[in-house]
Amino acid sequence: MSKSRNPLISIIIPVFNIEKYLSEALESLISQTYPYWRGIIIDDGSSDKSSDIADYYAEKDERFTVIHQKNAGVSAARNKGLQNVSGDYVYFFDPDDILHPQTLQIAIKEITSRNYDLVTFGAMKFYEDTALPLAEKTNLKIVDQLSKTELFRLFFEEKYHCQYCKGGYVYTRLYKKEILKNIWFDVTKKVYEDEDFCCKLYRSLDPNFKTLYIDTPLYFYRQRRSGAIRSARIKRLFALYSCRRNMLQYFDKNSEEYKILDKARLTTLIKLMQISLTQGYNGAFSLFRKILLSREDISLKTFLPYLFGPKYARTYSENRLKKSEIKNNRLKYWE
Incomplete structure (x- = not known):
């Protein structure tokens, strides 16, 4: 398949004073086995070296673009990213976390082969002594034909039957760009803006909406002491x-x-x-x-x-x- 026929993923990366972990996060994007992505880094008024690191990666890899703005919070930064997306799909990535090398490849394969509007994959917390499962994935646990109501359960039901996919987190999903039209983050929220966003998205979906989830950890969420x-x-x-x-x-x-x-x-x-x-x-x-x-x-x-x-x-x-x-x-x- 030629490069022009491969779907392009816009990755929205809000950055604020995260110099200690930013390079590792961006390297995990560069290491993706699916190469057709565009990283939109929104530097939200960082006062540490995060701005310089972001600019360095934009020079190192032309797939990165950096937008510098005054500090306005993570919701405003993500909204700025949404205003600048291009291509076919959208993904949100937090700059202190890590992606499995095959995350984008697995997600794009499943979402396109079934012609779904979004696909959910698993997230796993990791600490300083956690051994991350970064080897090639051969046993993906895929649950297909998830109804709209089941998606809502996955968002908000604490005892939902999956192991890794529970929760209203935006970073565990790959979205078709069209379904995010006119869906924005609430800039008044400093935390749990993800749940509000997922709820807005859910309300916009067709009643006959179908999707799937991959109950395998492909996103690694850094657990910080704060x-x-x-x-x-x-x-x-x-x-x-x-x-x-x-x-x-x-x-x-x-x-x-x-x-x-x-x-x-x-x-x-x-x-x-x-x-x-x-x-x-x-x-x-x-x-x-x-x-x-x-x-x-x-x-x-x-x-x-x-x-x-x-x-x-x-x-x-x-x-x-x-x-x-x-x-x-x-x-x-x-x-």
């Missing part, structure tokens, strides 16, 4: 709860999507309540327990720790968070 700090986790949980609450307005209360999203919001609320109890705040506990009692979509195991009042619930929450922190302390996070 995200493991409890204060940062609380802030992110509040943001996630607010995001999911706001997205509920997009759906009818009797719809399957509303039920899925509302349960995801409840899961976030439970995590927030656990942290509040460990900090001695139980003013909202009665209302929280009332909410749990009103639900028919949660198990007795989930509800039981909160049945006997705030004192028992606090002990349970402290034990849960202590176990979580012990586990986190054993992990070798990146700085």
Whole structure:
């Protein structure tokens, strides 16, 4: 097949003060076995050496283009990238992560051979001591003919049956350019802008939409210590709860999507309540327990720790968070 007949992928790469990991991320793009891509690096007002590194790679490989702008946040940077895409497909890539060498080749093969509008592949967290599975993939776990509602479950259902593909992350999908027309990131969101974007995209899809997912890790998400700090986790949980609450307005209360999203919001609320109890705040506990009692979509195991009042619930929450922190302390996070 000639070069002109190979689909072109526009890769949107928002960059802000990530000099320590940027080169490794961009090298993982250069190492892709599928060569027909264009990397759009949006330097979002970096004050470290990220701008210089981006410019260096644009000189090193003509497939990279750099756009420098004043700092406006990751959502604005991605929107700038969307305004500059070309070719047939769009992919979002974060500049501290790594792609498997065959990610684009596998994704483009599956999306074109089945004529789908998007394909989802797996992501895997990695720490300083993680051995990344970068060898050639021979056993891809492909699930075909995923319905529109099943895609929504994959986005927002915590216990969805796949292993690596769960979550509303934009970087685990290759998109046909046409389906992203008039879909933008919310520039007011600093975190969980991905979930909001996925929800907007979902609403724009045809009711008979079909897709697939590859439940094999092809994207490697760097786990940094800043995200493991409890204060940062609380802030992110509040943001996630607010995001999911706001997205509920997009759906009818009797719809399957509303039920899925509302349960995801409840899961976030439970995590927030656990942290509040460990900090001695139980003013909202009665209302929280009332909410749990009103639900028919949660198990007795989930509800039981909160049945006997705030004192028992606090002990349970402290034990849960202590176990979580012990586990986190054993992990070798990146700085």
